[in-house]
Amino acid sequence: MFRGSDITQDLKFYVTNAMADTCNECGVCKKECGFLMTYGNPGSIAENYKADPGRWLGISFECSLCGLCTSVCPKELDPAAWFLDLRKEAVKKGLINFSKHKTLLNYEKKGNSKKYSLYSLPENCDTVFFPGCTLAGTRPANTLNTFEYLKKQVENTGIVLDCCTKVSHDLGRQDYFNEMFFEMKSFLIKHKIKTIIVACPNCHKIFNTYGKEFKVETVYDIISRFGFDDTRKISGQITIHDPCPMRFEKSIQDSVRSVLRKKGLEIVDTPHQKSKTFCCGEGGSVACVSPGFAQTWKRKRVNEASPHKIVSYCAGCVNLLSKSSDAFHVLDLVFDPEKTMAGKAKISKPPFTYLNRLKLKRKLKRKPAKTTRERTYTAFEKKRRNGVVLKLIFAGLIIAAIAWTRAAGALAYLDPGKLSGLIHESGNLGSVIYMLVYALAPALFLPGLPITIAGGILFGPVWGIVYSITGATTGAGIAFLISRYISSDFIESKLTGPKWIKLQDNVKKHGWKAVALTRLIPLFPFNLLNYAFGLTKIKFSHYIIATFICMLPACIAFIVFSSSLLDLVQGKLSKEFIIGLVLIVMVSLIPVIYNKIMKKGKNGI
Numbered sequence: 001m002f003r004g005s006d007i008t009q010d011l012k013f014y015v016t017n018a019m020a021d022t023c024n025e026c027g028v029c030k031k032e033c034g035f036l037m038t039y040g041n042p043g044s045i046a047e048n049y050k051a052d053p054g055r056w057l058g059i060s061f062e063c064s065l066c067g068l069c070t071s072v073c074p075k076e077l078d079p080a081a082w083f084l085d086l087r088k089e090a091v092k093k094g095l096i097n098f099s100k101h102k103t104l105l106n107y108e109k110k111g112n113s114k115k116y117s118l119y120s121l122p123e124n125c126d127t128v129f130f131p132g133c134t135l136a137g138t139r140p141a142n143t144l145n146t147f148e149y150l151k152k153q154v155e156n157t158g159i160v161l162d163c164c165t166k167v168s169h170d171l172g173r174q175d176y177f178n179e180m181f182f183e184m185k186s187f188l189i190k191h192k193i194k195t196i197i198v199a200c201p202n203c204h205k206i207f208n209t210y211g212k213e214f215k216v217e218t219v220y221d222i223i224s225r226f227g228f229d230d231t232r233k234i235s236g237q238i239t240i241h242d243p244c245p246m247r248f249e250k251s252i253q254d255s256v257r258s259v260l261r262k263k264g265l266e267i268v269d270t271p272h273q274k275s276k277t278f279c280c281g282e283g284g285s286v287a288c289v290s291p292g293f294a295q296t297w298k299r300k301r302v303n304e305a306s307p308h309k310i311v312s313y314c315a316g317c318v319n320l321l322s323k324s325s326d327a328f329h330v331l332d333l334v335f336d337p338e339k340t341m342a343g344k345a346k347i348s349k350p351p352f353t354y355l356n357r358l359k360l361k362r363k364l365k366r367k368p369a370k371t372t373r374e375r376t377y378t379a380f381e382k383k384r385r386n387g388v389v390l391k392l393i394f395a396g397l398i399i400a401a402i403a404w405t406r407a408a409g410a411l412a413y414l415d416p417g418k419l420s421g422l423i424h425e426s427g428n429l430g431s432v433i434y435m436l437v438y439a440l441a442p443a444l445f446l447p448g449l450p451i452t453i454a455g456g457i458l459f460g461p462v463w464g465i466v467y468s469i470t471g472a473t474t475g476a477g478i479a480f481l482i483s484r485y486i487s488s489d490f491i492e493s494k495l496t497g498p499k500w501i502k503l504q505d506n507v508k509k510h511g512w513k514a515v516a517l518t519r520l521i522p523l524f525p526f527n528l529l530n531y532a533f534g535l536t537k538i539k540f541s542h543y544i545i546a547t548f549i550c551m552l553p554a555c556i557a558f559i560v561f562s563s564s565l566l567d568l569v570q571g572k573l574s575k576e577f578i579i580g581l582v583l584i585v586m587v588s589l590i591p592v593i594y595n596k597i598m599k600k601g602k603n604g605i
Ligand code: SF4
Pocket: 029, 032, 033, 034, 035, 036, 062, 063, 064, 065, 066, 067, 068, 069, 070, 079, 080, 083, 279
């Protein structure tokens, strides 16, 4: 099957061309989907995308990513994955501001927050129950019942209240998702967790796709395998709504059916179930941008199920479908069968769902555990536009400062000759104070660039370089030593993101070369980086020599450039200005060249 993937190629020339060339516009998928009926077959969308990519990147957020098209396509195309790729591309290009998804993203953020999250792992725990946000919020009692049940079946089961971050994943926020999920995964691996038991189909999809290190099971598999204590039977005919992420999960679909049959229910088949299931309307956060398409999906599901009740195994689907028909969650039928069939089961709605999650967490926190944690990690979100804005503000401030100095007649005080005379008169004191400030700055998280620029202005191109590189290298060394010998535990608890873990791996594999690379290419914030290296096994001498040598190019460029600023204020364009500018451009090109080499697949760190 042709599937899209993480974007490594240009969508326009590879994935899109394949979609345009292979799709024969048979219309089988279009017949099923309101989105395609509006915008055309995937093949024609791919052609149109090539002509006007911006428009179609935006439209991809109206597809619910349900995968029904993928399931029915005779050419084995995967339009759903392609639409997700388009979303990722839109995010990469900074075309989406997510103002319409704000509520949903806040919901996700709450799930990951210190306030709502809890990891509770008992002694010898290698299995955790991951109920997901919606089940815990709408059905706290049955979440607890499920946990108690699992503990009886699987010894030392722990629990994790956290969000799998699928909202961000499906919105194409891949970098953010990767960081958040990787951090969670790293914690679980570090604590020897081998099996994740999920209740939510979205969590299942995420763990199954990105958590290959774990065995991923569902509570439905466990209940189907071990049975349940509550032997009360119920009767009646129901239809099953298989959630989209479970479309191709045959054994889980079978487990759910087996549980419901054991309860005494008769399952009425519908044309759109299992691999052909409809979206409930929640998929891909489509309701935020196109409520019409979401409504159409929901109507289709409800109409096809009518006059029977709908049972599903996704709390989100049940929430939505229950607004238009009798819809129940499998776990409600397992733990509270009679009340559920009578429509009297207690299902909470927002804002009480938030309160429920906090109460549930409080209850779970009281239980003894060997390891507990509340999550404090938040992934860094790239704000490209802000970067450009900051640069423009910086340039604007320099121009304004020059203009003000000239207008206020303050030029006489900024004469380079007079300034160097003053420095000369102060003897060594000026340079010692300067280096001392620079040596302390990294440990105190003060930005280094303004100090470097001051070095060029005060001491000129030659001594400026000497004092600046000495101060900066000493500062990098001090932060390294603090991290290694004084507060390693504290710093380790702060640097838990995937990129920091990868950095440690790189240092293990490549030693000083990893230090050299990160000094030449600003992949990490300088001040944090010094602390991070202190946690690795690298020798201090290797670290300090690589730091000194590889910081030198940028130091030279900025000092030479800034040594010309006083002349510039006086209205003179010195040769230092031109040389400094050329050097800054050359230093800035190092990351670009490195990225190009990496993209071509050549070896690198
Ligand atoms: S993934 Fe679903 S909504 Fe998107 S095009 Fe396919 S069938 Fe339509």
